[in-house]
Amino acid sequence: MHEVLAAVLQVRDGQLQVLLWQRGIEPDAGRWALPGGRLGDSEDVQTSVLRQLAEKVDVREVAHVEQLQVFSAPDRMPQRRTVVTAFLGLVPCVADPVLPDDTAWHPVTDALQGSPPTAFDHGLIVRRARDRLRAKLSYTNLGFALAPPEFTISRLRELYAAALGHRVSATNLQRVLSRRGVLVPTGGTAAPGPSGGRPAALYRFAERGMRITDPFAVLRPPEPQHAPEGAVHLADPGAAP
Amino acid sequence: MHEVLAAVLQVRDGQLQVLLWQRGIEPDAGRWALPGGRLGDSEDVQTSVLRQLAEKVDVREVAHVEQLQVFSAPDRMPQRRTVVTAFLGLVPCVADPVLPDDTAWHPVTDALQGSPPTAFDHGLIVRRARDRLRAKLSYTNLGFALAPPEFTISRLRELYAAALGHRVSATNLQRVLSRRGVLVPTGGTAAPGPSGGRPAALYRFAERGMRITDPFAVLRPPEPQHAPEGAVHLADPGAAP
DNA sequence: TTAGTTTTCGCCTTATAATCGAAAACGTGA
């Protein structure tokens, strides 16, 4: 049997959290599992996981979904042999979907340490999801999927710090993203906090489509020569000795 | 039904090539397909694809295998609905496995342009495999899977150029890989070619395990402070003013 | 010995990230 699962991640309360539901029946009753379910006959895996998220946990605000990996160990679940395609899902920090009673957000760090206990191999899937997110935050504009449509650099810095698990310099974040052209100022400013301070400028991401600015520019192809032959007059119109 | 497929790549004759077999029966009779087959009940997908490669095309010299992606469009194959887990496989350039009559190597570039015509969505899988290889060559030591155990920089440069599809500077390749610590001199030298020249030093890869030296060191965590508090005496045993 | 070939190494330039500190822009309270 083939099923799909999603590790849906969101930054809440300054921590990266994952959406889990508590199993009511055996096997692994009482343990916490990722949302998902059986693959339908007339849908592909990504359509299926989005459908099931919408149906089961009312998550329609998923800003980004991507395939993580297939888990297929014959004994990964007792009883029936089940192959699963695992996904990473990201939800902006402003979203607060209504959840069923058996469903809740849990800090990823806690879940990876057994609190709450996770069902089957779902803990491993959560770890893969977190690692993938951390890697992609470094070299893509995947941050758009964690951030609101408009945000200040400070706000974005908090999101990155929560997701990456370490401190992040606002100055550096600002310029690294700007250089890549994924950060666009909207012109507006946010109101200062209660203790004053300079009002922060608002930004948005250039595109929501995982645009990557030359991924891993290492061992890149040689620069095309400016004008190997002919067309030289174009580059040199009226030069004087 | 679930099946596994592998795009097995190797550099031959200075070109990146892929292993294909010609289908004898409908559907898509006469077109060229990737090796693979049905997932067994007691094996995971990676075990399965390695088994089938060994059984069907006598490829036991696969140096590296990794999951690419699940392809699951309901209509990706006529007749029966089939979900496939696609793999990337890499074979060192020195290997020359015995192949069945219906099986042959084809340049990836040609296959992607319809020569020979590929079956089902296998052309798309080949493209994904090539792109993945190119990306990973930039920031991992995946080159070990294309290269012999020992090699010269010139030889490695040819392999990289063939796989990446553009010229590669031997000087730069040498230093980029050395800096990462994945290139280890063996001490030996290769015999000069028929037209003379300085004999080249032999190298090997440091590890065959996809060791990555700090992947994408962007937005990296701040350096740990030398000695924030306590334990200072350890770092400073018997210092005099 | 000389010419030709190939490899290897050092120096320089460029590109990008990280760090530091000062200036700008706002509230608050004397």
Add this chain to the structure above:
DNA sequence: TCACGTTTTCGATTATAAGGCGAAAACTAA
């Protein structure tokens, strides 16, 4: 209204790594 604390923003500087170029090294063949 005028210092003061706070937060944001920007410029200058440093650090690191990749890319390019040419000279020197090490060999073969005439």
